[in-house]
Amino acid sequence: xxxxxxxxxxxxxxxxxxxxxxxxxxxxxxxxxxxxxxxxxxxxxxxxxxxxxxxxxxxxxxxxxxxxxxxxxxxx
Amino acid sequence: xxxxxxxxxxxxxxxxxxxxxxxxxxxxxxxxxxxxxxxxxxxxxxxxxxxxxxxxxxxxxxxxxxxxxxxxxxxxxxxxxxxxxxxxxxxxxxxxxxxxxxxxxxxxxxxxxxxxxxxxxxxxxxxxxxxxxxxxxxxxxxxxxxxxxxxxxxxxxxxxxxxxxxxxxxxxxxxxxxxxxxxxxxxxxxxxxxxx
Numbered sequence: 001x002x003x004x005x006x007x008x009x010x011x012x013x014x015x016x017x018x019x020x021x022x023x024x025x026x027x028x029x030x031x032x033x034x035x036x037x038x039x040x041x042x043x044x045x046x047x048x049x050x051x052x053x054x055x056x057x058x059x060x061x062x063x064x065x066x067x068x069x070x071x072x073x074x075x076x
Numbered sequence: 077x078x079x080x081x082x083x084x085x086x087x088x089x090x091x092x093x094x095x096x097x098x099x100x101x102x103x104x105x106x107x108x109x110x111x112x113x114x115x116x117x118x119x120x121x122x123x124x125x126x127x128x129x130x131x132x133x134x135x136x137x138x139x140x141x142x143x144x145x146x147x148x149x150x151x152x153x154x155x156x157x158x159x160x161x162x163x164x165x166x167x168x169x170x171x172x173x174x175x176x177x178x179x180x181x182x183x184x185x186x187x188x189x190x191x192x193x194x195x196x197x198x199x200x201x202x203x204x205x206x207x208x209x210x211x212x213x214x215x216x217x218x219x220x221x222x223x224x225x226x227x228x229x230x231x232x233x234x235x236x237x238x239x240x241x242x243x244x245x246x247x248x249x250x251x252x253x254x255x256x257x258x259x260x261x262x263x264x265x266x267x268x269x270x271x272x
Contacts, residue, residue, distance in 0.1 A: 006122055008121070008122045010121040010122065038125045038126065040121075040125065042105075042126065042127060043105070043106055043107065043127075045117065047106075047117070047126075049125055074116075074117060074121065075116070075118065076116045076118050
């Protein structure tokens with residue numbers, strides 16, 4: 001059974017402000033395998049949500065770290 | 077609900093509406109909702125981007141459900157009195173069974189979510205009800221009037237009664253429970269107002 005039919009990956013992050021969001025957008029917006037992404041800056045965990053059929057969690061974590069930010073899997 | 081689970085989704089929707097009605101938009105958070113529903117925050121974020129996305133999606137879904145319930149066994153060609161009676165039955169049933177939804181929509185109407193929600197749910201609804209009034213005018217059952225006049229006379233009395241009922245009290249805190257007698261005697265007066 002597909003555990004995640006929507007292909008959504010969610011992370012706790014330190015992307016807290018609009019400026020932070022802008023800085024990660026340079027890589028996430030242009031990535032060909034990312035269909036959609038968003039950060040809920042109103043949430044205490046600043047949840048980063050990425051929609052991608054192909055990318056794995058580790059790849060997203062790596063991408064975000066390249067922009068100078070951290071994220072980790074939001075546990076069930 | 078990592079895999080789609082209809083029961084969990086319904087629970088999330090109903091709990092969210094209850095919390096929004098009780099605590100308002102400001103007091104509501106994804107974390108509180110997850111706790112109240114006993115699902116993980118991660119699970120909520122699979123389906124919703126953030127609090128705004130959740131509120132808008134839930135409101136649109138609930139609005140569509142309310143419109144479907146209102147239009148059940150109704151069509152624009154019904155004779156005026158019969159069609160209006162069906163509308164009253166449907167609205168009365170839905171709004172007494174979903175008291176929270178009625179309050180939720182009142183909150184939405186005076187919020188910044190208003191445009192995003194109501195533009196999405198009222199389209200077909202307005203068309204059918206508009207056509208119903210137009211047909212009644214054409215058949216000479218009622219006078220030509222502004223749709224707002226029609227709506228106010230046709231439904232404001234019903235909504236006032238439902239509000240009294242859902243709050244359990246009427247003017248000046250007088251205890252109140254709606255009865256069939258009160259409902260239909262009010263309806264008869266409304267119908268009288270439309271008669272030419």
